[in-house]
Amino acid sequence: MGRLAFRRVLGIALVASLLAVACGGDDPESGNADGGDAGSTEPIIIGAAIAEQGWLNAYDGPNKVSLELAIDQINEEGGILGRQLEVVYADTKSEPDQVANAAISVIEQGAMIGVESCDFDLGAPAAIEFSNKGIVNFSVCASSVVFGPQGIGPLAFSSGNSAAGYAAAISEWAYQEKGWTDAYILEDTVLDYTHEMCDSFKRSWEGQGGTIVGEDTFQQGDESVDAQIGRIKALPEEPDAIRLCSVVPGLGAVIRQIRSAGITSPILAGSESDGTYWHEGVPNLKDFYYTASGSIFGDDENADINEFFASIEEATGEPAADAVSTGGYMLIQALKIAAERAGSIEGTAVAAELEKFSNEPLLIGGTTYTSEFHVPLCRAPAILEASAPGEVAFVTRFQQETVPLPEGVGGGDYLCSSEG
Amino acid sequence: MRTVIQSAIDILSLGSLYALLALGVALVFGIMRFINFAHGELLMVGGYSLFLARELPFVFMILVCIATVVLTALLFERVAFRPIRGANPATQLVTSFALSFLLQNLAMLTLGPRAKSVGLPTVLTEQFTVGGLRIAKLDILTVVLGVVLMASLGFFLKRSTLGVQMRASAENFEMARLVGVKANTVIASAFAISGLLAASAAIILVAKTGTITPGLGLKPVVIAFVATIMGGLGSLSGAALGGFVLSFLSVTLQTLLPLDLRPFRDAFVFGSVVLIFLLRPQGLIVVRSIKERV
Numbered sequence: 280m281g282r283l284a285f286r287r288v289l290g291i292a293l294v295a296s297l298l299a300v301a302c303g304g305d306d307p308e309s310g311n312a313d314g315g316d317a318g319s320t321e322p323i324i325i326g327a328a329i330a331e332q333g334w335l336n337a338y339d340g341p342n343k344v345s346l347e348l349a350i351d352q353i354n355e356e357g358g359i360l361g362r363q364l365e366v367v368y369a370d371t372k373s374e375p376d377q378v379a380n381a382a383i384s385v386i387e388q389g390a391m392i393g394v395e396s397c398d399f400d401l402g403a404p405a406a407i408e409f410s411n412k413g414i415v416n417f418s419v420c421a422s423s424v425v426f427g428p429q430g431i432g433p434l435a436f437s438s439g440n441s442a443a444g445y446a447a448a449i450s451e452w453a454y455q456e457k458g459w460t461d462a463y464i465l466e467d468t469v470l471d472y473t474h475e476m477c478d479s480f481k482r483s484w485e486g487q488g489g490t491i492v493g494e495d496t497f498q499q500g501d502e503s504v505d506a507q508i509g510r511i512k513a514l515p516e517e518p519d520a521i522r523l524c525s526v527v528p529g530l531g532a533v534i535r536q537i538r539s540a541g542i543t544s545p546i547l548a549g550s551e552s553d554g555t556y557w558h559e560g561v562p563n564l565k566d567f568y569y570t571a572s573g574s575i576f577g578d579d580e581n582a583d584i585n586e587f588f589a590s591i592e593e594a595t596g597e598p599a600a601d602a603v604s605t606g607g608y609m610l611i612q613a614l615k616i617a618a619e620r621a622g623s624i625e626g627t628a629v630a631a632e633l634e635k636f637s638n639e640p641l642l643i644g645g646t647t648y649t650s651e652f653h654v655p656l657c658r659a660p661a662i663l664e665a666s667a668p669g670e671v672a673f674v675t676r677f678q679q680e681t682v683p684l685p686e687g688v689g690g691g692d693y694l695c696s697s698e699g
Numbered sequence: 700m701r702t703v704i705q706s707a708i709d710i711l712s713l714g715s716l717y718a719l720l721a722l723g724v725a726l727v728f729g730i731m732r733f734i735n736f737a738h739g740e741l742l743m744v745g746g747y748s749l750f751l752a753r754e755l756p757f758v759f760m761i762l763v764c765i766a767t768v769v770l771t772a773l774l775f776e777r778v779a780f781r782p783i784r785g786a787n788p789a790t791q792l793v794t795s796f797a798l799s800f801l802l803q804n805l806a807m808l809t810l811g812p813r814a815k816s817v818g819l820p821t822v823l824t825e826q827f828t829v830g831g832l833r834i835a836k837l838d839i840l841t842v843v844l845g846v847v848l849m850a851s852l853g854f855f856l857k858r859s860t861l862g863v864q865m866r867a868s869a870e871n872f873e874m875a876r877l878v879g880v881k882a883n884t885v886i887a888s889a890f891a892i893s894g895l896l897a898a899s900a901a902i903i904l905v906a907k908t909g910t911i912t913p914g915l916g917l918k919p920v921v922i923a924f925v926a927t928i929m930g931g932l933g934s935l936s937g938a939a940l941g942g943f944v945l946s947f948l949s950v951t952l953q954t955l956l957p958l959d960l961r962p963f964r965d966a967f968v969f970g971s972v973v974l975i976f977l978l979r980p981q982g983l984i985v986v987r988s989i990k991e992r993v
Contacts, residue, residue: 334913337813373812468962496961497953500918502716502904505709505835506953509702512833528814532908539824540833559753560816560909600813668818 322365323358323624325350325611326390328381328405329397329419333373337600338397342419342607343368344595345587346394349611359615360624375401382408390414391624392614397439397603399423399430399471406435413626415633417613420606422472422550425687427653434626436633436653438606438613442472443693444656445549445570446479447679450522452662453547453568454487456677459519461492463511463544465533467525469499475685476549477524482683484522486692492518499529508540522547531557538563550660554601558668565667570660571602572643574673579661581676583642602661609641637698644676647698656682657695701831702954710943710950712838715845716903717942720919721926722852723896725938729869730889731784733791734924737775737798739916741894743806744771745901746911750815757820765898772894776887784886799916806913819906841903848899849939852892856935861888869933925972931982940983944975 327346329339350364358364367388369381382393382405393409393416395402402418403426409416410432418426420439427435453459462484466477481491493514495507511521521544525533530552537546538561545566553571558564573584575598587608591599616639617632618624633653638645644658659678665671682693720738727735748767752760779798783790826835856862861884867875868885876882900919905911923938926945930937948968956964975983 333807334812337811466962494958496958496964498962498965500914502919503709503713503907505712505838506706506950509705509709509833509954513702528816528908528910528912531814531816531910535824535909536907539835540826557814557816557910559818562818562820562909 320362322363323360323391324389325364325366325392325394326382326385326388326409326414327366327368327394328371328378328385328408329368329394330373330401331368331370333371335371335373335396335398335401338603339419341591341599341601341604342397344591344607345604346419346607346611348590348594349608353611353615359618360622364611371396371401371405373401375404378402378404379408381405386412386414392416394419394607394610395421397421397606399426402426402437403431403435406431410434410626415614415624415626415629417610418606419610420603422654423475423687424652424654424656424685428651429688434630436610436613436630436648437655438610439603439654440550440570440572440658440660441652441654441656441682442475442549443479443682443685444658444679445660446476447483447682448660448677449547449549449568449570449662450480450483450489451487451679451681452675452677453520453545454484454489456675457520457545459489459545461490461519462547463492463514463518463521464494465507465511465521465523465525466494466496467499467523467529467533468496469526469529472551473524473526477522478685479683480522480524480547482692483681486681486683497525497529497533499525501529504533504536508536508542511537511542512540517542517544520545520547524549526551527557528560531561534564534567535561538565550602553603553663554599555665555669555671556600558665562668564665567665568674569663569665570677571663572605573602573661574663574671575599575602576663576671576673578673579676580673581643587642605643609643609646612641613639613646649698652693656693657698705832706950706954708832708834708838710947712835712841713950714943714946715841716900717922717926717946718845718939719848719896719900719903719942720923721930721938721942722849722935723893723900724920724923725927725930725933725935726852726889726893726896728927729933729935730865730872730886731780731791733788733795734927735775735780735893736792736795736920736924737779737802738893738897738923739920740799740802741768741772741775741897742901742904742916742919743802743911743913744768745898746817746905746915747806747810747815749819749902749905750810750817750911753817760819761902764902765895768898768901769891769894772890772897773887776890780890781883781886784882799920803913810913812913815911816909817905817911818909819902823906837903837906844899844903848896852935855892861885865889925969929972929975929982931984931986933986934982934984937982937984937986944983945972948972 330336369384371378371381393414395405395418397420399421402421415434418437421437422442426437467473497504548569550571552569573579575588588599617629620632621628633648634650636648659676662674664674745764745768748764752763823837826833864880926941927938930941952964952967
């Protein structure tokens with residue numbers, strides 16, 4: 280074959296294969312969501328499009344471990360609907376443009392249930408791909424309230440607590456249990472998540488009758504927050520509490536600078552500050568309170584949680600870095616309950632059963648999904664206190680009453696009493 | 700009045716850090732005529748070396764950090780930049796980007812994506828109050844270190860043989876080589892000094908924030924880049940001045956902007972930089988050797 284002819288053949292083959300891939304991707308029939316016959320004994324394939332590399336692996340990695348732990352346990356107990364579970368992976372590399380491809384890859388490997396990353400931005404593209412194929416899917420711990428019908432579709436759920444719920448819990452606990460009334464808000468503008476937390480906290484605080492004595496912003500990666508500290512120092516008296524909405528590493532850097540400046544107000548934060556891995560950089564850490572799905576320190580009032588983290592340590596050989604990993608475990612728990620009630624793993628049938636969850640006892644507590652919200656808004660988080668670097672203790676599990684909803688879902692308050 | 704003086708202290712401290720960052724970039728630019736975007740990774744390497752040496756006494760941590768960063772800078776020069784010396788500036792620029800990505804990913808792969816933290820003594824970050832003004836010991840250290848390093852660099856460039864050779868190379872590299880200046884020595888020295896500046900900046904940064912991530916150098920290198928260009932490409936004093944201008948803009952805007960606009964502080968900072976470029980496209984300080992000769 281002449282070189283030109285060979286090139287032409289190669290070109291045609293390339294175009295043909297591209298077309299095949301493109302058509303395959305759009306073909307609704309290629310989904311696996313019907314999951315085979317009701318009486319099938321074929322394994323149920325869980326397809327996880329999560330980050331095995333890059334920054335998000337810090338959160339997705341531990342969830343992968345807990346996902347496999349749950350799968351092993353469920354398989355030992357006979358599986359779901361008598362079928363064993365198998366898991367296949369595709370790595371999103373923490374790159375937004377790789378997420379949809381990773382989802383398509385696990386769908387091609389036969390995924391019947393979808394699992395995506397612990398973040399709205401890096402979870403949603405996969406959730407959309409799964410949903411398009413009629414596959415019910417779970418983010419291991421996305422905390423945005425719009426992860427579900429509002430932001431993605433009716434088949435997407437999150438296994439983690441909502442940021443708004445966390446914000447309401449720490450606000451109500453600080454105001455009601457500690458009796459603090461004057462709060463200062465310091466918001467990192469890095470993510471929608473940090474903004475959502477501060478916004479919900481502010482509305483919850485003021486809703487209870489508390490006063491916000493000042494607000495300021497900073498940016499993750501700022502070399503210095505001297506100007507922000509100057510503003511707190513200029514207050515007539517130190518606030519009762521400082522609500523810091525940020526993420527590691529900026530979070531630790533700011534606490535270090537606040538404490539160095541001699542500001543002693545208690546600092547309130549969310550689940551992003553869980554774990555002690557960042558404490559060494561903050562030798563002056565003190566009076567620091569935060570919410571988390573549970574305590575990784577073996578002192579949770581819920582014995583199942585202590586046992587869970589002991590199993591994680593056994594599986595990985597090292598203690599859990601933080602409590603985000605409960606999401607991977609709970610999504611398998613939720614799937615088993617919903618699929619067995621539905622008698623099928625078909626997407627809409629499982630989703631319909633999930634939406635009926637009312638205080639369903641999962642690992643970290645009673646879980647409710649509704650047709651409107653697919654992220655638990657009212658699941659009570661643990662409140663933890665860091666009294667010194669490396670010294671964290673479980674304080675209580677606190678049930679929030681009123682969750683201020685973000686503007687993205689129309690604002691307003693969500694009353695936990697309405698869940699019954 | 701107190702607020703103004705307090706802001707001036709904050710500006711001076713942050714400005715010294717920015718100046719150290721900008722000088723490291725400007726020094727290499729002066730001779731090589733390209734912006735080394737991997738300069739930020741020198742900071743990252745410095746940060747991680749502090750983390751890995753955290754069990755050692757403080758003085759040794761500092762020495763390990765300086766030695767590691769200077770060696771890394773020399774390695775950059777020998778392995779990545781020497782083979783492409785004289786190539787198209789775009790090639791050199793892309794090489795520096797590639798080096799930057801490579802090192803960030805290497806750090807993530809070997810040390811994990813989670814932030815690492817180092818408890819440099821908090822005595823550094825402690826503050827004391829004088830006449831109602833709060834001053835951190837670290838701020839004083841930063842300013843002193845900035846002044847000492849800048850003065851020594853100035854002295855070195857003006858008085859030492861190697862320094863004069865560096866200036867000559869910055870002025871006209873080919874001519875300098877023709878009269879016997881050893882290119883390899885001069886360029887390697889420039890990288891070593893930029894490494895020393897990066898190590899100093901890394902120590903200050905880690906003492907301030909206590910945390911290290913693979914992306915530690917990303918924002919600092921952008922600051923250094925903008926300061927170098929704004930100061931007038933090729934001018935060391937211009938780069939330092941650029942650092943102080945950026946610090947002035949950043950602190951002043953953080954203090955003066957209303958809450959609703961504060962999240963967009965950097966947009967205002969860099970908007971002001973654009974304005975400065977419109978008024979002085981040649982930079983704040985013009986260097987003769989950079990000017991096009993007609």
